[in-house]
Amino acid sequence: MKLIYSLMVHFSxxxxxxxxxxxxEIFKITPSVAYRQLKEAVNNISKRYITYTTYHEKTVGIGRINWLSAYKYFDTERYVRFRFNDALFSYLFEL
Incomplete structure (x- = not known):
């Protein structure tokens, strides 16, 4: 997780x-360790979500937004591509 948070400033x-x-290079670790940690970090953040209260007419409900909308691993080239859930950002700015 620390790896994802540390690098988030470089992402669109x-x-x-x-x-x-x-x-x-940034964390001074071997490429194989770095790739394993990248995969673990993306996998872990894909399981994270924000829970919020939602209202519809006179009823109250609970909503949930996942952090990521998609992710892909490319083992041969050793990179991970992922996409943050667009709905997440409006809630992050309220924190």
Whole structure:
């Protein structure tokens, strides 16, 4: 998770790409360790969500928004591509 948060400033809101060579240089780790950690980080953040209260007429409900809308692993080239959920950003700015 620390890896994702540390590199988030380099990403666009639409699609993000994490390459092993960038993260292994930044964190001074081997490429194989960096790729394993990238995959674990993206997998972990894909399971995260924000829960919120929602209202419809006179009823109250609970809504949930996942952090990521999609992700892909490219093992041969050792990179991960992912996309943050567009609905997430309006809630992040309220924090």
């Amino acid at each position: 809101l639409n699609s993000s790409l994490l390459k092993v060579n960038e993260s292994s």
